[in-house]
Amino acid sequence: MGNSGQTVQVGGMRRPRPLSPLREHLRDTFWFTPAAGLVGAMALATLVLALDSLLIEALQEDGEYGTVSSLIKLSEDAKSIITTVGSAMLTFIGVVFSISLVALQMASGQFTPRVVRLYVRSRITKCTFAVFLATFLFALLVQASYEGDADPRTVTTVPVISGLTCVVLVLVSLVLFVAYVNSTLRLMRVSHVIDRITREAFRVLDRYERGSGEAPALPEAVAEAEHQGAAGVLRDVHIARLVRIARRNGTVLRLVPRIGDFVVPGTPVLAVHGGTRPSPRALRHTMTVGVERTYHQDPAFGLRQLSDIALRALSPAVNDPTTAVQCLDRITQFLAAVVDRPFGVLHHRDAKGAVRLVQELPGWSDLVDLGFSEIRGCAVGNPQVSRRMLAALDDLWWLADDERRVPLARHRTLLTQAVERTAAEPADRAFALRPDRQGIG
Known part of the structure; x- marks a missing residue:
């Protein structure tokens, strides 16, 4: 013309x-899913810590101080587990990041630089990073909620539900890690x-x-x-x-x-x-x-x-x-x-x-x-x-x-x-x- x-x-x-469609543009970015995972971790931590407070409050009103004392002792063991989880997740994140870089380098050199987009759009890679980061942030928030008061009559929260939730997140992270390694190995073929x-x-x-x-x-x-x-x-x-x-x-x-x-x-x-x-x-x-x-x-x-x-x-x-x-x-x-x-x-x-x-x-x-x-x-x-x-x-x-x-x-x-x-x-x-x-x- x-x-x-x-x-x-x-x-x-x-x-x-x-x-439009928005989903296609978000799939071409890597930041959205991990960011959503962090936001979800903060929301989940707020929810389960509130449930922990309600649980202890209900037990105190019923005079179940023995049960509260047992939960306080149990939380001490859970505290060491959650502390270990927090440090281990950083190691996991580093391993996943290293595997991703190696896979990207091999795919770009062996196939074509344009196939890197497949890794960026990979749902399993994004979900793995999101859950790992969410588990790490959740563990930090739960650790910050621990109280030094061991008196069952005055303690306001004991991380019982939050500790169980952290264990569940760890199990999900392990499953996703296996799935991520399998997916990455497939994409290298x-x-x-x-x-x-x-x-x-x-x-x-x-x-x-x-x-x-x-x-x-x-x-x-x-x-x-x-x-x-x-x-x-x-x-x-x-x-x-x-x-x-x-x-x-x-x-x-x-x-x-x-x-x-x-x-x-x-x-x-x-x-x-x-x-x-x-x-x-x-x-x-x-x-x-x-x-x-x-x-x-x-x-x-x-x-x-x-x-x-x-x-x-x-x-x-x-x-x-x-x-x-x-x-x-x-x-x-x-x-x-x-x-x-x-x-x-x-x-x-x-x-x-x-x-x-x-x-x-x-x-x-x-x-x-x-x-x-x-x-x-x-x-x-x-x-x-x-x-x-x-x-x-x-x-x-x-x-x-x-x-x-x-x-x-x-x-x-x-x-x-x-x-x-x-x-x-x-x-x-x-x-x-x-x-x-x-x-x-």
């Missing part, structure tokens, strides 16, 4: 707020990492409605909304808010960049077609720009990560074609799932069915190129990879219609030509160009 239309500057993108990436990619597809394939007839563009925040990757847009804004102004908004594109200040991010242009204030906080791509609203990000892992595996430093074959398995699975989906643009409508927001999606050729182009360039000299790619192209050819077979035929031709140029012996060429779903099965 040219610059002849009017321009509306979208401010407020420098510090984006969490947008490439097969499980590839499987997690694939499942995340399919979740994105499930959130999207099917594209209509053809853009509606839009009125002439009357304005452009420029990005005025910091440069970064367009992570997602607040679809519901943009639809409401377009409906109030009687216009249709078109998202200029795709989700995952890098945008710089001054470039157009929204085109306004017809109606009245929205005010800059109304368009504030309608999109999130960050330093890296996310799964949320980005259907191609999963293929990007699978391709990166395959390229790292095929590098001379790693030389692991089996991992590249595993990535090709999942790339084929993803492309087979979208082979019959209409591509083009995605139309977001208001309650009355009118199109209010137009969003461009990656096309079939874009996804095929993303999944195969770079791996194809590194497949030469690796017959295991070339054979698996040819089998993948055969499977997709069988599923695709005539129009969508064009990029598949192009990749098959380019791969065949590359192998014929590099393999000197006819037998090697024939072997490398024989389709095999296991590579060399």
